[in-house]
Structure formats: structure tokens, C-alpha cells
Amino acid sequence: MKLIKFGTQWCAPCKQMTKELEAISKEFGKDLIIEEVDAQKDPRSNVWGVMSVPMLFLLRGEKHLECWRGFTSAQTIIPTIQSYMVGS
Numbered sequence: 001m002k003l004i005k006f007g008t009q010w011c012a013p014c015k016q017m018t019k020e021l022e023a024i025s026k027e028f029g030k031d032l033i034i035e036e037v038d039a040q041k042d043p044r045s046n047v048w049g050v051m052s053v054p055m056l057f058l059l060r061g062e063k064h065l066e067c068w069r070g071f072t073s074a075q076t077i078i079p080t081i082q083s084y085m086v087g088s
Contacts, residue, residue, distance in 0.1 A: 001032050001065075001084065003077075006039040006048075006055045013071040014054040023074035024081070032081065060084065 005021060007014030025034050039045045039053050048057065048064075058066040058081060065084055068077065 001081070002035060002059045003032055003081070004035045004037060004044075004057045004059065006037055006042065006045055006050045006057075007053045008039055011053050016071055017054045017056075020072070020074040020077070024077055027074070027078050028081065028085075031085065058084065 003021075003024065005014070005017060007017065021034055021036070024032070037044070039050050039055070044050075052069055054069075054071065056068040056072065056077070057064055066080055
């Protein structure tokens with residue numbers, strides 16, 4: 001499973017997400033790949049309709065499972081990821 005964060009260098013909420021992503025990474029370890037990408041440079045931004053940042057996508061393979069827009073706490077994201085891991 002993979003969590004991708006689209007952000008930019010100038011985005012304050014994107015920078016705040018770093019601490020949240022660290023907590024998520026600590027919770028799941030190697031069971032979850034976390035990727036941070038620059039929304040202004042990554043071509044997936046246009047394909048996936050990234051219109052605001054930060055924006056996070058949870059994927060299993062190439063299938064989109066969930067999407068979060070704006071700053072979202074680890075406390076909100078972790079249970080959702082756990083529910084998909086139980087169902088895998």
C-alpha cells in the first residue's frame with residue numbers, strides 16, 4: 001500500500017504534514033510506502049486532478065482507495081489505512 005502526498009515547497013500546511021507523515025510511517029513501518037512529490041512538477045497532479053495542496057492519495061497497486069485534501073491529522077488518516085490493511 002502507498003500513501004502519496006502532493007505538496008509544494010511554499011505551502012505551509014504541506015510542511016505541517018511532515019510531522020503527521022512521520023507518525024503514519026512510525027505506525028505502519030514497511031507495510032506502507034510514503035511518497036512526497038512536488039505538485040507543480042509531478043505529471044500525476046494533472047491526471048489525478050490535484051487542484052489544492054496538500055493532497056494525499058492512498059493506493060493499493062494503481063487503485064485509488066482514499067483521498068484527503070488539505071491538512072489532515074495522522075489521527076484521522078491512520079484508522080482509515082488500518083481498515084484497508086485489515087481488508088487486504
